[in-house]
Amino acid sequence: MPVDMNVAQAFMEQVQEMGKMEVPSKLSDQERVETAKQVIRDGINAQLAIDLEACVHCGLCAEACHFYLASKDPKHTPIRKLDLMKRMYRRERSPARWLYRLFVKDVTIDDLNEWEELVYDSCTVCMRCSLICPMGINIGGGVAVMRAAMRTADLMPVEMRLVGQEQAEKGTIFGVGSEQFVQTLEELRKTGLKIPLDEPEADILVLSAVTDIVLFKDTLVSTIKIMNHIGAKWTFSSQGYESANFGYMTGDQEWQCAASKRVYDAAVACGAKTVIVAECGHSYPTLRWAGAELMGKPLPFEVLAPSEFLGREIQAGRLKVKPIGKQAKFTFHDPCKIGRIGGVVDAPRVVLDALGVDLTETEPHGVENLCCGGGGGNFLITRALPLRLKVFELKMKQFDDTGAEEVVTSCDSCMMNIMAGTMAHQWPKPTHSLMDLVGHHLA
Amino acid sequence: METIAAFLEGPFWYFSAAVFVVGVVGRLALALSLGSSKSLSVPRGSASAGAVRAVFSRFVPRRDFYRRIRLEVIAGYAFHVGLFVLLFFAAPHVEFYKEYILGFGWPTMPRWAFIVVSEIAFAGLIVLWLRRLLHPVSRKLSDAGDHIGSILIFFVMLTGCLALGEDHESLRLIHLFLAQLLLIYFPFSSLMHTFTFVFSRGYIGAGFAHHGVKA
Numbered sequence: 001m002p003v004d005m006n007v008a009q010a011f012m013e014q015v016q017e018m019g020k021m022e023v024p025s026k027l028s029d030q031e032r033v034e035t036a037k038q039v040i041r042d043g044i045n046a047q048l049a050i051d052l053e054a055c056v057h058c059g060l061c062a063e064a065c066h067f068y069l070a071s072k073d074p075k076h077t078p079i080r081k082l083d084l085m086k087r088m089y090r091r092e093r094s095p096a097r098w099l100y101r102l103f104v105k106d107v108t109i110d111d112l113n114e115w116e117e118l119v120y121d122s123c124t125v126c127m128r129c130s131l132i133c134p135m136g137i138n139i140g141g142g143v144a145v146m147r148a149a150m151r152t153a154d155l156m157p158v159e160m161r162l163v164g165q166e167q168a169e170k171g172t173i174f175g176v177g178s179e180q181f182v183q184t185l186e187e188l189r190k191t192g193l194k195i196p197l198d199e200p201e202a203d204i205l206v207l208s209a210v211t212d213i214v215l216f217k218d219t220l221v222s223t224i225k226i227m228n229h230i231g232a233k234w235t236f237s238s239q240g241y242e243s244a245n246f247g248y249m250t251g252d253q254e255w256q257c258a259a260s261k262r263v264y265d266a267a268v269a270c271g272a273k274t275v276i277v278a279e280c281g282h283s284y285p286t287l288r289w290a291g292a293e294l295m296g297k298p299l300p301f302e303v304l305a306p307s308e309f310l311g312r313e314i315q316a317g318r319l320k321v322k323p324i325g326k327q328a329k330f331t332f333h334d335p336c337k338i339g340r341i342g343g344v345v346d347a348p349r350v351v352l353d354a355l356g357v358d359l360t361e362t363e364p365h366g367v368e369n370l371c372c373g374g375g376g377g378n379f380l381i382t383r384a385l386p387l388r389l390k391v392f393e394l395k396m397k398q399f400d401d402t403g404a405e406e407v408v409t410s411c412d413s414c415m416m417n418i419m420a421g422t423m424a425h426q427w428p429k430p431t432h433s434l435m436d437l438v439g440h441h442l443a
Numbered sequence: 444m445e446t447i448a449a450f451l452e453g454p455f456w457y458f459s460a461a462v463f464v465v466g467v468v469g470r471l472a473l474a475l476s477l478g479s480s481k482s483l484s485v486p487r488g489s490a491s492a493g494a495v496r497a498v499f500s501r502f503v504p505r506r507d508f509y510r511r512i513r514l515e516v517i518a519g520y521a522f523h524v525g526l527f528v529l530l531f532f533a534a535p536h537v538e539f540y541k542e543y544i545l546g547f548g549w550p551t552m553p554r555w556a557f558i559v560v561s562e563i564a565f566a567g568l569i570v571l572w573l574r575r576l577l578h579p580v581s582r583k584l585s586d587a588g589d590h591i592g593s594i595l596i597f598f599v600m601l602t603g604c605l606a607l608g609e610d611h612e613s614l615r616l617i618h619l620f621l622a623q624l625l626l627i628y629f630p631f632s633s634l635m636h637t638f639t640f641v642f643s644r645g646y647i648g649a650g651f652a653h654h655g656v657k658a
Binding site for chain 2: 044095136137138289
């Protein structure tokens with residue numbers, strides 16, 4: 001059910017405190033520039049090189065970008081976020097580099113400082129710009145390389161840096177680690193829930209997320225109830241339980257690999273055929289699409305997004321739900337990491353159809369849906385809040401235009417961002433997790 | 444005049460054509476040689492089919508986007524289709540291809556059609572160029588190279604129209620000279636999108652299709 005706004009408020013204040021911290025870098029400006037340039041140079045593969053060659057600077061990508069649409073500031077044009085990469089390509093990788101070096105400026109520390117805001121605060125790597133681009137340029141892929149470069153140069157929002165480091169070094173996020181996860185499960189067991197943990201053999205490994213422990217505990221409870229309802233042989237793992245991967249969001253491949261490896265090892269240890277990630281948008285593409293590359297071999301298990309899993313179980317007849325009825329009008333927000341990037345668009349609608357809700361879609365929706373502004377770790381960046389709230393005004397209008405009274409989504413980042421917008425704009429419509437909605441309407 | 448004509452139709456033509464061919468092939472080859480890692484994840488759809496689909500589907504913008512970029516789409520089509528028709532169906536061009544490149548020709552469009560198509564192409568080019576100059580986004584993105592490309596194409600088209608009457612050899616030679624400058628400039632500019640668009644669309648289409656998304 002809708003989250004307790006007081007708890008949400010307290011969590012957001014905790015994140016805001018983090019944003020006030022100063023974390024000095026050990027790198028000199030020169031070292032920052034050199035390391036960033038190296039990462040950009042190495043990150044330009046054939047696709048990015050072709051993309052940089054193909055761009056005609058039409059700027060149509062701006063019309064797909066929620067940050068540009070909200071701010072109308074040309075600096076938020078998606079392809080401009082690859083400007084430094086283009087300069088690097090022209091000066092160092094292009095066949096005409098001898099010519100370009102005469103008039104294309106080298107990358108400086110001032111450039112990097114300016115680009116930190118562009119690739120973190122005002123881009124959620126939602127990939128909508130790649131849908132409108134007549135050339136089909138993979139701007140999100142380029143931004144991911146830029147993020148990796150900024151990360152190695154210690155130029156990233158302090159909140160993302162701290163949380164990323166914490167996950168890489170301690171295995172905790174916001175102080176929540178294995179111990180707190182197991183404690184949470186123990187508390188839930190006291191309510192009578194049967195919760196398998198560290199089973200030696202299981203068909204399904206279910207992941208959680210830090211947000212489910214500190215904010216959306218109802219979703220965690222619903223997940224457990226659903227798994228028990230379908231009678232699956234499933235388990236949590238005290239070692240590989242966390243879906244969130246701040247390495248993916250910050251652009252640090254070592255961090256990303258370490259977080260994915262914990263899940264991989266846990267799944268292999270119990271012989272799981274399926275891993276279900278939490279409703280934590282980015283965790284799906286991180287494991288489903290990037291996991292195999294990180295491990296250097298195809299994954300020995302399938303990876304499912306929660307909505308994908310729910311849809312499949314309903315269609316198979318194993319998951320039976322009670323109709324909610326048509327008394328309230330709902331709309332669904334497609335998380336960009338699960339819909340547009342993940343490719344899971346129909347499954348949540350199968351679930352909502354089974355729940356019998358009165359669903360009105362936003363325009364656009366599905367693959368073309370407008371990002372809420374909180375993805376890619378953006379929901380953590382305190383200084384980006386004003387811009388994020390302007391972006392949320394676009395979402396709010398879309399939601400309002402449907403006439404819906406309640407919003408459903410399937411991503412914790414979206415949930416938190418929508419809640420932040422709800423509080424700031426005094427917007428009265430409750431937002432539900434799809435998993436939680438199902439968990440409360442099991443037949 | 445005859446010396447200039449001999450130079451433009453002889454050594455300078457071969458030089459500009461060589462720069463164009465070697466430049467385009469070299470630039471494409473170098474970019475493609477950087478390689479891409481093969482995805483190890485289990486695909487949800489065919490990447491090859493997605494690549495082919497994207498090359499063609501991107502000719503038509505998605506409905507929601509089209510509402511926002513209607514003018515650019517119409518102007519873009521007017522210019523590009525117009526230029527393509529002029530380039531390959533204007534009688535003097537077909538004659539040129541027959542004599543200097545291919546050794547054979549094909550049916551050409553009548554003079555009235557040339558004039559209509561030229562006007563459409565000019566209108567498209569001017570709208571796109573004005574947008575580049577006036578729209579805050581494209582103005583910020585555009586560099587000198589983009590404007591040089593637009594100006595060169597404008598004058599190539601203008602001199603081509605002026606030379607249509609075939610009254611003055613000098614006009615034909617100016618048109619030929621500018622077209623050759625364009626050929627030399629081509630591989631060093633964003634005009635390369637004429638060829639790279641196939642690859643960039645293919646890459647993005649393959650990536651999305653691998654994830655099960657039609658893009």
